[in-house]
Amino acid sequence: MSRENRRIKTALALALVAGAIAPAATSARELEAQSSGPATSAQDPVQIIRVTQHGGFDWSDAGIGAAGGLGLSLLAIGGGGVLTQRRGRGSHGPTATTS
Secondary structure, rough: OOHHHHHHHHHHHHHHHHHHHHHHHHHHHHHHHEEEEEOOOOOOOOOOOOOOOOOOHHHHHHHHHHHHHHHHHHHHHHHHHHHHHHOOOOOOOOOOOOO
């Protein structure tokens, strides 16, 4: 494995670890700030939110899901095409000679 590949893999691993740890640390700080806040005997005012449910199929959600699935399928097909072209360009086949 070359040095540059090793550096890229190390940087990627560090970025993934930092991305996994940072949200957890932020959540812990927020919880600590909430629990150590001033204790008040008065309650916050209650806000009532009314949600009406409509029955039936949600076509907009279905369209978003279908578009996402189609996009992922096209990415997979394109990636497979790139990989097969790279494998086919090797010098393993017969070479053309002219006499």
